[in-house]
Amino acid sequence: MSEKKTKRRDFLFTATTAVGAVGAAAVVWPMIDQMNPDASVKALASTEVDVSALTPGNTLTVLWRGKPVFIRRRTQEEIDEARAVKMEDLIHPEKDEDRAKNPEWLVMLGVCTHLGCVPLNDKGDYNGWFCPCHGSHYDTSGRIRKGPAPWNMEVPKYEFVNANTIKIG
Amino acid sequence: MSDHDYRPKSKVGQWFNDRLPLLTLANHLTDYPTPKNLNYWWTFGGILTFCLITQIVTGLTLAMHYIAHADMAFESVEHIMRDVNYGWLIRYIHANGASMFFLAVYIHIFRSLFYGSYKAPREIIWIIGIIIYLLMMAAAFMGYVLPWGQMSFWGATVITNLFSAIPLVGEGIVTWLWGGYSVDNPTLTRFFTLHYLIPFLILGLVVLHIWALHVPGNNNPVGIDVKKPSKDTVPFHPYIVIKDGFALLMFMIVFAFFVFYAPNILGHADNYIEANPMVTPAHIVPEWYLLPFYAILRSVPDKLLGVVAMLSAILILAVLPWLDTSKIRSAVFRPLYKQFYWILVADVLILGYVGAMPAEGLYLLIARVATAYYFLHFLVILPVLGFKEKTLPVPLSITEPVLGGSPNLAVARNKESKIE
Numbered sequence: 302m303s304e305k306k307t308k309r310r311d312f313l314f315t316a317t318t319a320v321g322a323v324g325a326a327a328v329v330w331p332m333i334d335q336m337n338p339d340a341s342v343k344a345l346a347s348t349e350v351d352v353s354a355l356t357p358g359n360t361l362t363v364l365w366r367g368k369p370v371f372i373r374r375r376t377q378e379e380i381d382e383a384r385a386v387k388m389e390d391l392i393h394p395e396k397d398e399d400r401a402k403n404p405e406w407l408v409m410l411g412v413c414t415h416l417g418c419v420p421l422n423d424k425g426d427y428n429g430w431f432c433p434c435h436g437s438h439y440d441t442s443g444r445i446r447k448g449p450a451p452w453n454m455e456v457p458k459y460e461f462v463n464a465n466t467i468k469i470g
Numbered sequence: 471m472s473d474h475d476y477r478p479k480s481k482v483g484q485w486f487n488d489r490l491p492l493l494t495l496a497n498h499l500t501d502y503p504t505p506k507n508l509n510y511w512w513t514f515g516g517i518l519t520f521c522l523i524t525q526i527v528t529g530l531t532l533a534m535h536y537i538a539h540a541d542m543a544f545e546s547v548e549h550i551m552r553d554v555n556y557g558w559l560i561r562y563i564h565a566n567g568a569s570m571f572f573l574a575v576y577i578h579i580f581r582s583l584f585y586g587s588y589k590a591p592r593e594i595i596w597i598i599g600i601i602i603y604l605l606m607m608a609a610a611f612m613g614y615v616l617p618w619g620q621m622s623f624w625g626a627t628v629i630t631n632l633f634s635a636i637p638l639v640g641e642g643i644v645t646w647l648w649g650g651y652s653v654d655n656p657t658l659t660r661f662f663t664l665h666y667l668i669p670f671l672i673l674g675l676v677v678l679h680i681w682a683l684h685v686p687g688n689n690n691p692v693g694i695d696v697k698k699p700s701k702d703t704v705p706f707h708p709y710i711v712i713k714d715g716f717a718l719l720m721f722m723i724v725f726a727f728f729v730f731y732a733p734n735i736l737g738h739a740d741n742y743i744e745a746n747p748m749v750t751p752a753h754i755v756p757e758w759y760l761l762p763f764y765a766i767l768r769s770v771p772d773k774l775l776g777v778v779a780m781l782s783a784i785l786i787l788a789v790l791p792w793l794d795t796s797k798i799r800s801a802v803f804r805p806l807y808k809q810f811y812w813i814l815v816a817d818v819l820i821l822g823y824v825g826a827m828p829a830e831g832l833y834l835l836i837a838r839v840a841t842a843y844y845f846l847h848f849l850v851i852l853p854v855l856g857f858k859e860k861t862l863p864v865p866l867s868i869t870e871p872v873l874g875g876s877p878n879l880a881v882a883r884n885k886e887s888k889i890e
Contacts, residue, residue, distance in 0.1 A: 333646075336649055336656075337645065337646050337649065338645060338648075338649055338651065339649070339656070342649070342650045342651070342654075362748055364748060366651035366652065367650060367651055367652030367653070367654045367747055368652045368747065369747065415631075416627070416628040416631040416634075416773075417627040417630075418627065418628065419748065419749060419750040433750060433752050434624075434754045435768055436829055436830055449768075449772065451773050451774075
């Protein structure tokens with residue numbers, strides 16, 4: 302009895318446990334995955350926005366996937382200010398040219414990357430946005446400059462359908 | 471469970487008890503020997519049980535009228551307040567009941583800290599208590615989301631976003647928690663489900679908490695073990711039942727004051743504005759009972775480290791029995807610990823105050839110092855104090871200081887039996 306020998310029973314134990322574990326995982330996964338975004342939420346993928354009324358120096362806020370999107374028609378000073386910033390001064394280095402393909406139009410999620418509040422327009426130390434919740438300052442390109450937020454405000458996928466309409470998503 | 475053999479008097483009682491010994495349990499609970507020197511700080515266990523039952527009963531009745539849907543939740547709460555018979559009363563009891571629950575639990579926790587109730591052999595009672603406290607915070611947070619006001623919505627957004635600080639999987643976890651790309655209807659319905667579930671989990675843990683308590687028995691203000699056999703204890707009923715009942719009555723006066731005279735003083739006016747995903751309120755603050763931890767979160771300039779600091783501030787309590795190296799339980803006989811204890815109380819109150827203020831300038835500086843001190847207390851002061859502190863002589867028994875008698879236990883015992 303004392304010698305270690307693999308027996309039929311050991312094999313049965315291992316096989317039963319393995320099959321049981323796979324079965325349990327197969328039942329648990331649907332219970333977990335049901336909490337992920339459902340088909341109807343995913344279907345609301347894109348929004349078209351008419352921006353013809355927007356004059357330079359103003360921001361339009363629209364709702365996309367339950368989140369606010371800032372569409373800012375920037376003034377020349379704002380563009381110059383954003384483009385003059387050196388990369389080494391940035392917490393999350395991104396060129397303004399990459400964030401705003403058409404320099405006059407800045408489109409980004411109006412969601413602070415710290416804990417998800419909506420930053421306030423034309424506020425803060427960098428003339429861009431300021432988050433009232435925990436004090437993050439963003440510049441005129443929506444890049445984080447000061448405060449607890451780790452990243453710049455996210456630029457979603459968008460395109461100009463025509464001169465007056467932006468399609469987000 | 472019981473130390474002695476119990477046999478019901480009636481035939482029916484015996485018949486029943488032989489099949490399900492519920493009467494033995496009831497007898498154990500009434501006869502449960504309790505140290506006779508317990509002061510009023512020991513009445514909060516009973517008060518907390520009352521709070522839990524109040525929340526469950528008022529919560530069940532509110533759920534009969536509340537509608538967990540993003541389009542209807544806010545209106546259904548107004549419907550409860552205006553149309554449902556006594557709806558205003560039930561909702562105000564439930565909302566203020568949460569605050570009263572936390573008030574009582576903080577007193578209960580700080581009583582343990584002062585008298586060393588978390589030390590051996592009561593570590594498991596303490597750890598179950600910390601788990602209950604964590605579940606209470608989860609229940610309170612999710613309950614606050616249900617009225618779907620501005621604070622509900624943005625509180626939910628900020629707290630769920632804490633998980634996005636986790637590297638790599640953080641964003642995925644947040645989307646999973648939300649059931650979408652922002653806090654929305656799927657979030658509300660699952661929060662309602664969990665808010666409904668958690669109180670019953672707490673109830674189960676309370677049973678374990680009391681069970682674990684009844685193994686070694688209560689700690690007491692002197693912090694020494696009960697001598698067996700001795701006159702150190704009194705039966706739970708009627709002595710403690712009457713005392714707990716009186717304390718509960720006093721507590722209910724405070725409770726009733728808030729419910730009837732200042733039902734909204736502990737809330738935020740912003741929560742009477744329906745949730746709007748486009749506008750964040752100018753000043754987001756959690757409920758008062760979470761403010762110290764909120765201050766710790768904000769005092770760290772890095773997102774991930776801020777979240778880690780906040781969670782550590784709570785979880786550090788779970789290992790407290792091993793951080794405190796002193797053999798003496800009660801602060802009464804620890805002159806240095808007693809001072810540090812009150813500094814900690816002040817520190818937590820200061821954290822609570824700065825947590826309610828904007829995170830800038832002097833407030834931020836104070837929050838940082840207070841956060842550092844909080845961790846210093848648990849990680850440095852407590853372990854070192856156990857070795858360095860010169861403690862005062864501890865009495866031989868609980869009875870001795872009660873009788874003001876001699877240090878000789880035998881003499882004290884004699885005196886006591888004479889009084890009887």
